Amino acid sequence: MSTPLFPLDLMKTLVAGVQAGGFAKAAEKIGRTQSAISLQMKKLEELAGTELFEKQGRVLALTPSGETMYHYAQRMLELNEEAVTAVRGAGVAGEVKVGMSMDFEHTFLPNVLARFGRAHPQIVLDLHVDRNTALRTKAARKELDVAVLFSNEVKAEQTVGQVPMAWIGQRDLAWQRDEPLPLLLLEAPCVFRDAALRALDAAGIRWRIAVTSPSLGGLWAAARAGLGLTVRTALAVPAELANLGDELALPALPEIGVCVVEAARTPAPPVALMTRTVTEVLHSQLDI
Structure with missing residues (x-):
């Protein structure tokens, strides 16, 4: 048979x-x-x-x-x-400067690199993992060919999908509602930081900044230590942490766009191949 x-x-x-x-x-x-x-x-x-x-x-x-x-x-x-x-990309060679939000460094990025590297071993990748604001600036200056970042301020055709922000922290976080909510935030400017403070102020919930950091790794370490809550999306949360918004009855947060931004209006073939790969992996892995 x-x-x-x-x-x-x-x-x-x-x-x-x-x-x-x-x-x-x-x-x-x-x-x-x-x-x-x-x-x-x-x-x-x-x-x-x-x-x-x-x-x-x-x-x-x-x-x-x-x-x-x-x-x-x-x-x-x-x-x-x-x-x-x-x-379709057989024989294409060159270099692609790729920028990636820190949120995707340990989850999404390895899958993109594995797929692209197998398909296009002759294309050299120059990787930049950074904050969203820095990636947008570098893309605008054409210091990057393509950047994957969070933003609600790019063109609609550059937005792959929308995902909700979330209150992220240790599952057994000790916080009494009559106390200021301890926050773990990236240094300003930061769209997640701004959204968190606006939501708490609108809900009349007192807050204090417990930790600031220039890197997401610093926030995850502080969250694991139980020092407070941070605001990111639920797309790449470390296993030890959880979305505590409902459990702590915290205000709803807005959605944020997951965006793929190309620096050039007509990208070179290696860049177009990377953009295609990034978009496909976003849709398949993140279900957006």
């Missing part, structure tokens, strides 16, 4: 449906009718030789086999994108 081949279009529909929270929501996104999607998923189950979905009330959920299929579907789509990028 020959091994069945899972078509990529079926994998794409499966991933889109799961990430959208249902195939009805995914129908418009992928340009298919619900009946067409149902036929695709039935075909996928036939190829798999097992049920991938089960009814849970009115919701169609993944079975254990469906969870496994979803995991492999994501990997297949990522590998396909990597192959496309590698083939």
